[in-house]
Amino acid sequence: MCNIYSKGFTKCGMLDKDGREAFTEISVRNKNLVDFNRAKNEIALVDSENNKVTYGLDSLLLIIGNSFPLLEKIARIQPLYWLFKKLYSFVSYNRKQIIPSRKDNTEQSCVPDFNLKYRLAYVIFVALFSAYILSIFSGKFGVSLAPNFFRELGVCLGQILWQTLFLKWYLKDKIWDYLGNMMTVSLLGTLLLIPAMLTNFDPIFYLIYFGVVVFIMFLEHLRRCRILKLNMLPTISWILFRLTALAVIILTTI
Template identity: 45%
Template sequence: MKTLENQTLLYDEDCPLCQTYTTGFIKTGMLDKNGKKPFANLTDEEHSFVDFKRASNEIALVDNKNKTVLYGIDSLLKVIGNSFPWIEKVGNVPPVKYFLKKLYSFISYNRKVIIPNKKANDTVLQCVPSFNYKYRIIYIIFALLLTALTLYNYSKLIPNLPIGNFSRELIIAFGQIVFQSMFLLKLGSRTLLNYTGNLMTVSLAGSILLTPVLLLNQFINIPEIIILAWFAITALLMFIEHFRRIKILELSTALSFTWVIYRVIVLLVILNF
């Protein structure tokens, strides 16, 4: 790989994805050994020319020699394009770049609900993205649709369940949000959307865990007992993850139990009507 020298990425050290790809740039030789630095270690000198707010939303690539900065997709294309010029060329084609910027924003603005972290001491400089209602709502809708689609297909593997459809699963998934929101109305819209984002990430994780069974069942006939057992294990792991996130968000642990109560109510309704 061709090394891009005298360039440093200011990354969010609380974001595992950011840690992974910045480390990958160094290990592959795309950046030199000083090519990454935690955002929290921003120096006073860098404060003078780095856009603090923008760098919280879009990873910043600092040119240590010229004291200039690239942000977000531009910074990533610069690093990758140094070794693969054709990628930078394709990435800068207007329609492609527009898509990449939107995709980057979708992930960046939601990274704290995809992988949350505990609040640090107020004296610590944190790389926290701005709260963006649009991208949060888009993320929730995306997760809703994918969760409903996965559950619909998985339910077809269980003959003893009444025949359902995608609309039913979508209503159930959306109903979970409404049900849980009833216990958070006094905490404000941001808290509600932060919790909902985490709630839907847990649902997405459950969908990912169920997907291997769905794929494998296309090739072999999986016994129903295994299908049910895997679903139960997935539900347990989802409960554990939900409980963990509730503690990180410093919300009432009762929300994990209302989450279960809603699911039990839905199951009883499905089995009896």
């Protein structure tokens, strides 16, 4: 994720082409300046002329401020600055669950510390957002399935509880990494549903579209389990819950 927005800044001309260094390829000079432990959680911006390092939100605001000074000034006004700082931490502490990498297990990898507060916040946010979108999308199916936010929220929370109870013995210290990745799979599926919500076709279209989205989620779940070096068990359990929840919803609405 660091690569994504640093490349974005470079392409927009907000950062010099030679002004970015990968965490694993940092020069000896910068290595002596940068606090590695802090840089794992907050991206570091090195001022080579003054030998000064800025971290996190402040580093982003400095880069943005070079091109848009007014935006930087506005962002530093309280309580906006406090809000943006919380949002930065929310994304930073969950970035490896949002965009995982196979190289995250090396000593020099830029993996943030685990923060339970922000991981729980991410799980809750995705559950609420997914439940809201699904409750609206369910009205497109044309069956006796009325939009119901709490029903969809129950399914989302049930999935989390199901996976936690049945897989904790297997996942062990990977449980929170897995849950974060699982919620990103749910978030991906939710985002894919939004474009279809803006259309007006026959119910069969939405049933097929929903099936395609679930299949994409299945493939993404498999991919992320491979990155976490997990076998098929979490994916099998994930599918079993989805089928069980679907059966319960059908039986209770017929």
